[in-house]
Amino acid sequence: MSKEQIIIFDTTLRDGEQSPGASMNTKEKIQIAMQLERLGVDVIEAGFAAASPGDFEAINKIAQVVKNSTVCSLARALERDITEAAKAIEPAAKKRIHTFIATSPIHMEYKLKMTPDQVIKKAVEAVSLAKNFVDDVEFSCEDAGRSDIGFLKDISDAVIEAGAKTINLPDTVGIRLPNEIGDMIAQMREHIGTRAIISVHNHNDLGLGVANSIEAIKHGARQIECTINGLGERAGNAALEEIVMALKVRKDVFSDVYTNINTKEIYPTSRMIASVTGIEPQPNKAIVGKNAFAHESGIHQDGVLKHKETYEIFSPEEIGLNKEDTLILGKHSGRAAFKDKLEKLGFSLNDEELQSAFERFKELADKKKDIYDDDLRALATSNITGIESAYELKALQLMDSTGGVPSAAVTIALPDGSEVTDAGIGDGTIDAVFKTIDRITDTHGVLMDYKVKSVSQGKNALASVTVQVAFNQDEPAVIGHGLSIDTMLASAKAYLGALNSYLSMRGLLKKRTPSSGCTI
Ligand code: KIV
Ligand code: ZN
Numbered sequence: 001m002s003k004e005q006i007i008i009f010d011t012t013l014r015d016g017e018q019s020p021g022a023s024m025n026t027k028e029k030i031q032i033a034m035q036l037e038r039l040g041v042d043v044i045e046a047g048f049a050a051a052s053p054g055d056f057e058a059i060n061k062i063a064q065v066v067k068n069s070t071v072c073s074l075a076r077a078l079e080r081d082i083t084e085a086a087k088a089i090e091p092a093a094k095k096r097i098h099t100f101i102a103t104s105p106i107h108m109e110y111k112l113k114m115t116p117d118q119v120i121k122k123a124v125e126a127v128s129l130a131k132n133f134v135d136d137v138e139f140s141c142e143d144a145g146r147s148d149i150g151f152l153k154d155i156s157d158a159v160i161e162a163g164a165k166t167i168n169l170p171d172t173v174g175i176r177l178p179n180e181i182g183d184m185i186a187q188m189r190e191h192i193g194t195r196a197i198i199s200v201h202n203h204n205d206l207g208l209g210v211a212n213s214i215e216a217i218k219h220g221a222r223q224i225e226c227t228i229n230g231l232g233e234r235a236g237n238a239a240l241e242e243i244v245m246a247l248k249v250r251k252d253v254f255s256d257v258y259t260n261i262n263t264k265e266i267y268p269t270s271r272m273i274a275s276v277t278g279i280e281p282q283p284n285k286a287i288v289g290k291n292a293f294a295h296e297s298g299i300h301q302d303g304v305l306k307h308k309e310t311y312e313i314f315s316p317e318e319i320g321l322n323k324e325d326t327l328i329l330g331k332h333s334g335r336a337a338f339k340d341k342l343e344k345l346g347f348s349l350n351d352e353e354l355q356s357a358f359e360r361f362k363e364l365a366d367k368k369k370d371i372y373d374d375d376l377r378a379l380a381t382s383n384i385t386g387i388e389s390a391y392e393l394k395a396l397q398l399m400d401s402t403g404g405v406p407s408a409a410v411t412i413a414l415p416d417g418s419e420v421t422d423a424g425i426g427d428g429t430i431d432a433v434f435k436t437i438d439r440i441t442d443t444h445g446v447l448m449d450y451k452v453k454s455v456s457q458g459k460n461a462l463a464s465v466t467v468q469v470a471f472n473q474d475e476p477a478v479i480g481h482g483l484s485i486d487t488m489l490a491s492a493k494a495y496l497g498a499l500n501s502y503l504s505m506r507g508l509l510k511k512r513t514p515s516s517g518c519t520i
Contacts, residue, residue, distance in 0.1 A: 007223040016231035023335035049088035063092035072096040077126035086133035138166040145171035174205030178215040189220030199223035209238035215418035372456035
């Protein structure tokens, strides 16, 4: 019996980016798209072109570099969304427009304020317009999980007639149980037959995203929309790595299907996404969590030592986690070895980025004897800020606060290249640092969240600090990451990183001038 392909549609760069705090810049998205291509995903949903000029630019650049995977843009069933999507993906070797409209009674009545007939008309217009630009058009019935099955059949018939090749049935609010998804897919499969590919997109609000996707495959879905590390809106989407490994490990059950995923790229991809977004998978996360292969109890350790399969259902090597590879370069390693290792980790930096990452690597290697893969990933990602002419931390000096007032002296290079030094006090050392940065940059940030974690092991491990700062109470808070062996330095860098992102998103970076402090 010939096997059928399960198309893996990755939406880490679109739905995944909708995770609170997961926004990525264009350069980061390009690195991720290239890694997703190496992983073997069939379709990369690179963003939502009409959402912002930044989204458009990222999709367009990804369309220029990705060759093997299909590059897709999301578009509401609106003329402008579809034309923007078409323009953004234009350079791609393989391209798709993914258009959608809500089909559940609650969404049609309260959100769209449209009748079911009007919704069908809009959907058909959208698909017909998209077909003028690309052959590969996907149509999604948003909130299919709460839609009437008869209506799903009617709208699917209409959009297939207009040219849609894939019908996606998202459980947008993650409310369905596996048997219910299985039933919906079986009915739709019977109705649609071979006229279009049936796809699912399961959110994880009840923790059932992966189970629902697996059940959908059993009942005939042949495209799965998913994200790395399960990122996504609210509780996230079904995790790519869990679905793919379930199909692989349980090939006894799924002998009739296959995916194009190179599972050895799962772990490197997961680490890259965690490093770029600052969102670590929970330690006990299936497949890629830090503890996924940690055997803690004596009985388990004894069993694994005697025969691995006693407690391991697949080997770490199958997902590209090679323990012997994790301890890598040291202070005597050269530029070529450094570049080679970064490429193996999935990063291709330009000459300037490489030089700056290498200098930082040498500085780190002076202080830290063993440098691990995660250290390098952190160095590489903190090097692809994508922001030119940013504020840059030059020096930080903290006054001894024992019994006194916590204070900090900060030197910052301004976007115009000049340097400013100023000092300030605060309720604690971090407060003093942030307040002084505010004074130099003439801003006022409100710290919403502060996280510090060590990147790898060892007493002198790199500290990775993530801050979430609101620079304007009417706008969403922005995220900044900072990296250093010194936690305070990492904190100052993270705060400046958040400020740089905030100003750059508004095109304000180059216009700013110092308001206080002395230029040196
Ligand atoms: O969850 C959802 O319904 C979506 C669609 C836009 C596919 O993300
Ligand atoms: Zn979604």
